[in-house]
Amino acid sequence: MTGKIVPVIMAGGKGTRLWPLSRATAAKQFLTLIGDGTLFQSTLERVNDNIVYEPPLxxxxxxxxxxxxxQxxxxxxxxSGIVLEPVARNTAPALAAAARIVADRFGDDNMLLVLPSDHAIVVDDNYQAAIRAALTAAATGDLVTFGITPTEPATGYGYIELGGHLEQGAYAVSRFVEKPNVQQAQALIDAGSYYWNSGMFLFSAAAILAELELHAPEVVAAADSAVEKATMDFDFIRLDGDAFARAPSISIDYAVMEKTVNAAVVPSSIQWSDLGSWDAVWKIGEADGDGNVVRGNVTVRNTTNSLVISHNAHMGVQGMDGVAVIASEDAVLVGRLDNAQDVGNLVKILAADRKTAALTETHPSSLRPWGGYTSxxxxxxxxxxxxxxxxxxxxSLQKHHHRAEHWICVKGTAEVTINDQVTILHENQSIYIPQGAMHRLGNPGKILLEMIEIQTGSYLGEDDIVRLVDEFGRN
Known part of the structure; x- marks a missing residue:
């Protein structure tokens, strides 16, 4: 046992509730919605204190x-490491695997602070007090979750009812309540003993593994086997696919928290949002005098209480109130903020039509370990x-069967390999890569390299890549 808390950050979720910016391959946690970093980076920074925390897993x-x-x-x-889930199995199997890794590396008694990677949280005295209270309760063997003081009858969150008082600042969990409708949510708030379920937890590795063994033995058995047979790939811990796939797909709430007698909750009035809809983004944004939150290339006139974001084209909004106007490179969403929870149904319609399905899956901008590209x-x-x-x-050193490419250097210095010839390109210089030629692009300089790539050919899909040598271990 090290005495430090091991942060376990859950960053595998894929969702489209913030469409058109978030998509299956462009998840919310990796978007910059507030501040100058992504939500995942903000989560990392919250636990970047080597006096209190071990490096996060x-x-x-x-x-x-x-x-x-x-990032x-x-x-x-x-x-501490990056654990790769071979298949999606919800939070219980993922946490079981993480807890086993923490127990093996740091000791059974080490504490895990489980954090979703896509929440917005203000780290202040209230937040630090909540962590200390949770740590005190978890030291007695409790499985602690964090309850957020509700500020409105939100229907996008689950709720937790407080039971009897336990350790300082912690209470027993009386019950969990599924996402209510507006009337039910207001009744819960009026009762005064209900808090939003934040999805954050603190417990020891031994405590959570014991409760999983008691209430969901098939989950912990599959996770243990997946960890035992895991392989190391660079800094990645690859869980065994066959073993992990045997775990049922179940959340930690259903698998353990709603069944255990050791569930505890620390209520807190920390500033928190799961940013699950565009109205949530608007609420925590920095608004102008008219209540508008704008980001990117935007001009608003005679507009109030609105959220306007553009990632490319200049967006002009006039004479509107309470709307969300969100523009990615290839799609625009326009809707009322008070109906933002319904974006998921619009995405389902888009996904069901083969002409628009790609708009819910892939994003024009894609990040890669070497940088990225925008179509x-x-x-x-x-x-x-x-x-x-x-x-x-x-x-990677690669070739394409169906396309040729023209590269134009617009910023920085490029090192271009074509078959056995290496060429250095400076700004405003270009080169041609014939179809089928082995080629590679590198940045030997100290500043970001920017290139314009023009692809021509009969097929231009991303799967037309034959990687011959790749320093990142990709096939």
């Missing part, structure tokens, strides 16, 4: 592995992209 999936590593590196945060223009047999490559990084 991040649980994510294969698609997000390099994104997690790069942690960008904030100079050292990680600027697509047409018949051609596509234009902006590539950006971090200093000292390089793409």
């Amino acid at each position: 991040v649980v994510t999936n294969e698609d997000f592995r390099f994104l997690v590593a790069e 942690a590196r960008a904030k100079n945060v050292v990680l 600027i223009l697509k047409g018949d047999r051609f596509q234009v992209k902006r590539l950006f490559v971090h200093p000292s990084k390089k793409l």
Whole structure:
């Protein structure tokens, strides 16, 4: 036992409630919605105190592995490891695997602070007091969750009813309540003993593993086997796929918290939001004198109490009240903020139509371990992209069966390998990569490299990549 808290950050979720910015491959936790960092980076910074915390352990999936590593590196945060779930099995199996890894590395008695990676939290005296109270309760073997003082009859959150008083600042959990309708939510608030369920937990590795063994033995058995057979891949801990897949898909609330007699809650008035809808983003944003929260290329006139975000084209909004206008590179959402919880149903309609399904899955901007790209223009047999490559990084040595590429250097210095020839490109210089040629792009400089890539050919899909050499271990 080290005496320090081990943060376990859950960063594998995929969701579209903040469409069109969030999509299956562009999850909310990796978006910059407030401040100058992503929600995941803000979560990392909350636990970046080596006096109190061990380096965090991040649980994510294969698609997000390099994104997690790069966003942690960008904030100079050292990680204990990145655990890769081979299949999605909800929070109980993921936490069981994380708890077993923590127990093996740090000791059974070490505390885990389980944090969703996509919440907005203000770290103040109230927050620190809640952590201390939870630590006191968890030291007695309780499984502690955090209850947030409700400020409105929200229907997007579950609620927790307080029971009897336990340790200082902690209470027994009387019951959990599923997401209510507006009338039910107001009744819960009026009762005065109900708090929002934050989805954050603090408990020892031994306590959570024992309760899983008691209430969900099939979960902990599958997780233990997946950890025992896990392999190391760079900084990634790859859980065994066959073993992990045997775990039922179940949340930690259903598997343990609603069944255990050791559930405790620390009520707190910390400033918290799960940012589960656009109205939640508006509520915590920095508003102007008319109540508008704007981000990006935006001009508003005679508009009040609205959220306007644009990631590309300049957005003008006039004569509106209480609306969300959200523009990504390839889609725009316009709707009332008071109906923001219903965006999911719009996304279902888009996903069901093959002409629009891709808008719910992929985003024009994609991050890679070397940098990333944004699709600027697509047409018949051609596509234009902006590539950006971090200093000292390089793409895989690769080839394409169906397309040729033209690269134009617009910022920085590029090292281009084509078959056996290496060429250095400076700004305003270009090069042609024939179809089928082995090629590689690298950034030997100290500033970000930006390139314009023009693809031409019969097929331009991202799966037309044959990687011959890759420093990131990708096939």
